[in-house]
Amino acid sequence: MLTLRNGYLHRHSQSIQFPDLCLRRGEVVGISGPSGVGKSSLASVLAGMITADIELLELPPKLVNQANPVQWLIQQSEFAFNPRLTLKASLNESWKDDGYLPLLQEYALEASWLARRPSQLSGGQLQRFNLIRALVPTTEYLICDEVTAHLDMVTQAEFWQQLLACAKRRNIGLLVISHDEHLLKAICQRVINWPQA
Numbered sequence: 001m002l003t004l005r006n007g008y009l010h011r012h013s014q015s016i017q018f019p020d021l022c023l024r025r026g027e028v029v030g031i032s033g034p035s036g037v038g039k040s041s042l043a044s045v046l047a048g049m050i051t052a053d054i055e056l057l058e059l060p061p062k063l064v065n066q067a068n069p070v071q072w073l074i075q076q077s078e079f080a081f082n083p084r085l086t087l088k089a090s091l092n093e094s095w096k097d098d099g100y101l102p103l104l105q106e107y108a109l110e111a112s113w114l115a116r117r118p119s120q121l122s123g124g125q126l127q128r129f130n131l132i133r134a135l136v137p138t139t140e141y142l143i144c145d146e147v148t149a150h151l152d153m154v155t156q157a158e159f160w161q162q163l164l165a166c167a168k169r170r171n172i173g174l175l176v177i178s179h180d181e182h183l184l185k186a187i188c189q190r191v192i193n194w195p196q197a
């Protein structure tokens with residue numbers, strides 16, 4: 001279980017209050033809130049990238065030499081990749097072997113694109129590589145931070161259809177951060193609204 005209770009992040013003169021949340025494996029939970037309230041900051045706390053003042057934070061343990069069981073997917077996948085590395089080299093940052101190969105076909109990605117660099121793919125293709133990189137066998141929770149906001153409706157629908165099926169199959173908990181209330185209503189079992197300031 002991933003749990004956060006009574007959490008605050010203090011930055012300069014700003015104090016961000018996080019919503020209390022609890023996410024079980026296999027659940028799909030949404031988070032909505034206006035721009036700038038701290039949704040991505042919350043994601044970075046849950047992914048262990050920054051610390052905050054939190055009364056209770058329960059995260060699955062991160063084991064030495066293994067990828068974080070809480071993976072964070074960001075909206076702008078072009079910033080998630082080292083532009084100098086091929087996609088294959090980037091995938092090998094999290095995958096220790098070529099276990100991702102069956103996922104390529106599942107996510108409509110061609111094996112020959114592994115030799116390309118991030119700038120040589122479309123936004124949707126790169127976001128799917130980003131997803132595959134996060135779907136290592138040890139992943140228990142995936143934080144999807146506006147991951148399809150820049151994609152067209154058809155590509156968005158395909159992305160979520162595949163990810164929801166995969167999460168169900170692998171019992172991965174999904175925390176879906178989005179401004180899109182229709183999307184959250186369509187795919188989430190429940191939606192947490194950001195606390196009023």
Ligand SMILES: Nc1ncnc2c1ncn2[C@@H]1O[C@H](COP(=O)(O)OP(=O)(O)OP(=O)(O)O)[C@@H](O)[C@H]1O
Pocket residue numbers: 011014016033034035036037038039040041042
């Ligand atoms: N590295 C940083 N240093 C200082 N302040 C930051 C930093 N990153 C974000 N902030 C500030 O923290 C607040 C929360 O930002 P955050 O990106 O978490 O909001 P958000 O809810 O995800 O916004 P959006 O929906 O627009 O992406 C904002 O006021 C932002 O200016």
